Amino acid sequence: MTIKQPVRVAVTGAAGQIGYSLLFRIASGDMLGKDQPVILQLLEITPALKALNGVVMELRDCAFPLLQDVITTDDPEVAFKDADYALLVGAMPRKAGMERGDLLGANGGIFKPQGEAINKVAKRDIKVVVVGNPANTNALIAQQNAPDIDPRQFTALVRLDHNRAISQLAEKTGGAVKDIKNVTIWGNHSSTQYPDLSQATVGGKPALEQVDRTWYETEYIPTVAKRGAAIIEARGASSAASAAGAAIDHMRDWALGTREGEWTSMAIPSDGSYGIPEGLIYGFPVRIKDGKYEIVQGLEVSDFSRGKMDATARELEEERDEVRKLGLVK
Numbered sequence: 001m002t003i004k005q006p007v008r009v010a011v012t013g014a015a016g017q018i019g020y021s022l023l024f025r026i027a028s029g030d031m032l033g034k035d036q037p038v039i040l041q042l043l044e045i046t047p048a049l050k051a052l053n054g055v056v057m058e059l060r061d062c063a064f065p066l067l068q069d070v071i072t073t074d075d076p077e078v079a080f081k082d083a084d085y086a087l088l089v090g091a092m093p094r095k096a097g098m099e100r101g102d103l104l105g106a107n108g109g110i111f112k113p114q115g116e117a118i119n120k121v122a123k124r125d126i127k128v129v130v131v132g133n134p135a136n137t138n139a140l141i142a143q144q145n146a147p148d149i150d151p152r153q154f155t156a157l158v159r160l161d162h163n164r165a166i167s168q169l170a171e172k173t174g175g176a177v178k179d180i181k182n183v184t185i186w187g188n189h190s191s192t193q194y195p196d197l198s199q200a201t202v203g204g205k206p207a208l209e210q211v212d213r214t215w216y217e218t219e220y221i222p223t224v225a226k227r228g229a230a231i232i233e234a235r236g237a238s239s240a241a242s243a244a245g246a247a248i249d250h251m252r253d254w255a256l257g258t259r260e261g262e263w264t265s266m267a268i269p270s271d272g273s274y275g276i277p278e279g280l281i282y283g284f285p286v287r288i289k290d291g292k293y294e295i296v297q298g299l300e301v302s303d304f305s306r307g308k309m310d311a312t313a314r315e316l317e318e319e320r321d322e323v324r325k326l327g328l329v330k
């Protein structure tokens with residue numbers, strides 16, 4: 001195997017719970033491949049740098065052959081310097097009883113300066129995924145504050161919802177996860193998201209022919225959409241290993257491509273496809289080749305789907321209007 005030149009991967013909130021799972025998987029080659037050395041550039045707030053240094057000690061103790069260097073800093077311009085990839089995880093997590101939108105004001109202030117720093121110092125073709133909630137609108141804030149970077153390089157994570165949608169369907173039908181294809185998460189990473197099975201297949205056969213419609217509408221959709229809250233309730237803390245796994249999946253597919261004939265879900269800037277207002281960072285079905293994603297076009301949209309797709313778009317418009325009032329986006 002020919003080993004490539006190293007790439008720079010910036011991770012924010014690196015000393016947090018997601019970081020504790022994410023960094024080790026990036027360093028082991030799960031994200032960018034076993035032939036891709038990485039330099040990790042880790043951003044934390046000043047009081048968390050000591051804990052971050054402990055994580056770095058553990059990273060070094062793993063002796064990962066692909067881990068070329070680790071930089072730790074509390075300065076976004078150091079963390080994003082020449083970065084090829086950025087995973088924006090650092091944010092304030094939701095507590096029991098809160099909606100993710102309740103975090104807009106608190107977290108918005110983090111993503112404006114980070115967008116500005118990316119604009120100033122990162123590689124022009126940097127691939128950014130926002131994990132920190134409310135992820136879609138935080139991605140919009142970072143994007144709008146990085147006017148010299150192609151807006152399509154800013155994305156948000158709905159892959160955890162996508163993976164949850166697959167696993168819930170596998171459990172119900174008895175099908176294997178690997179035999180489930182073409183599930184879509186439309187819209188916001190919030191309880192208004194629409195986990196859509198209308199194009200999904202299990203073992204090559206339409207998913208909706210294998211489950212009861214009432215179960216789909218009244219149990220499946222809310223279970224997937226509210227899984228984050230169920231985990232907070234059960235664990236007393238928000239999902240971490242599964243969120244890190246989904247961020248790895250998102251970046252791996254973006255860098256290395258989706259499989260032939262299949263798609264995944266990514267929250268990306270809407271180009272107006274499927275009647276979704278342009279510019280919103282909205283979950284769409286995407287195929288990826290050579291590091292470029294494209295929205296899967298031409299899917300049939302039923303009245304049921306239309307209602308759900310529009311409702312989650314409306315929530316994103318409301319979030320955008322709120323951060324606009326705070327002066328965080330144009």
Ligand SMILES: NC(=O)C1=CN([C@@H]2O[C@H](COP(=O)(O)OP(=O)(O)OC[C@H]3O[C@@H](n4cnc5c(N)ncnc54)[C@H](O)[C@@H]3O)[C@@H](O)[C@H]2O)C=CC1
Pocket residue numbers: 012013014015016017018019043044045048089090091092093094110130131132133134135157158160161189238239240243246
């Ligand atoms: N999109 C998704 O599917 C998911 C998103 N999340 C979100 O991910 C975020 C992180 O979750 P956890 O790791 O569990 O939280 P955590 O609280 O364990 O870690 C967050 C870390 O971010 C750091 N941080 C805060 N402000 C920062 C800044 N300005 N720059 C750099 N670092 C900063 C904190 O010091 C902390 O170490 C939360 O917003 C959470 O809601 C969590 C699960 C799934």
Ligand SMILES: O=C(O)CCC(=O)C(=O)O
Pocket residue numbers: 093094100133160227228229231238239243
């Ligand atoms: O639900 C939250 O606020 C944090 C975790 C999360 O986004 C999720 O598990 O989907």
